[in-house]
Amino acid sequence: MNQDLADRPPSIHVAANKHLVIDFNSYDSALYRQACHTLEQTFGFIQNGDTVTGLDEGIGPSFHRADVEISTGWDNWSGNYLLSNSSEGDDILQLLFARLSP
Numbered sequence: 001m002n003q004d005l006a007d008r009p010p011s012i013h014v015a016a017n018k019h020l021v022i023d024f025n026s027y028d029s030a031l032y033r034q035a036c037h038t039l040e041q042t043f044g045f046i047q048n049g050d051t052v053t054g055l056d057e058g059i060g061p062s063f064h065r066a067d068v069e070i071s072t073g074w075d076n077w078s079g080n081y082l083l084s085n086s087s088e089g090d091d092i093l094q095l096l097f098a099r100l101s102p
Helices: 030-041 087-100
Strands: 011-014 020-023 046-048 057-065 068-075 079-084
Touching (some): 011 087, 020 087, 030 046, 030 057, 030 079, 030 087, 068 087, 079 087
Antiparallel strands (some): 011 020, 020 079, 057 068, 068 079
């Protein structure tokens, strides 16, 4: 992974699917683990699915709550990420990002 990115805090922006994504800029960081824990314990999501690994990227198990899905994955450019797939997921990621920010 790009070392310059590892020194940056997480960021939130609109992804290609027109929904929000949080990039953690490192792989398996404490903040990423905290975010996953918060999705489960505070927001009531359940994580399930398989992990698919490629050469320089991967897709992890998604978080689900009712009809809301938040995808997980990683790549060499963003580190771990959480990707919304709906406007409801966007709202959750905005709340989650606010909790992660100092």
